[in-house]
Amino acid sequence: MISASDFRNGVTFEMDGNVMQVVEFQHVKPGKGAAFVRVKMRNVISGSVTETTFNPSDKFPPAYVERKDLEYLYNDGDLYYFMDTESYEQIPLNKGVLGDSFRFIKENTLVKILSFKGNVFGVEPPNFVELEVTQTDPGFKGDTATNVTKPATLETGATIKVPLFIDIGDRIKVDTRTGEYLERCKN
Secondary structure, eight states: OEEGGGOOTTOEEEETTEEEEEEEEEEEOOSSSOOEEEEEEEETTTOOEEEEEEOTTOEEOBOOOEEEEEEEEEEETTEEEEEETTTOOEEEEEGGGTOGGGGGOOTTOEEEEEEETTEEEEEEOOSEEEEEEEEEOOOOTTOOSSOOEEEEEETTSOEEEEETTOOTTOEEEEETTTTEEEEEOOO
């Protein structure tokens, strides 16, 4: 059992039949009255975020979320197929499980599949990916000093904002968590 006083960022626990993950926590000791723990937590299956206060002595059963590396193979309509690189077993997942950051993932990329008690609830892509720009307005050489951006379509079909000097065919590094351009790759 995990007590509320042991909460830290990233801790997962079961509450009311749901799997919750601590996003932020704060131990509060007011001048008057009993201490309490203010917690911002996310339901890992539905993604909803709630804020609650707990008595430090409240206890919850720990939730063990399994993270497994699988390779993304291809999609067929709304089904996306992943392969276990050890057993070569293919696992189809529905599009609703993938999440918004999956738009930056191309075939043959290793991702983490998140499951709880055998039920897959999410796909965690790598934090950074290198992708080729397939469509954008012509670039301007030497225009690196301003923060002006333009839209660019990547090889996965995702559209992000990039600096003016980026051209079609350039490989760029993208942060999959925020969907932001990081840098131009040097290859």
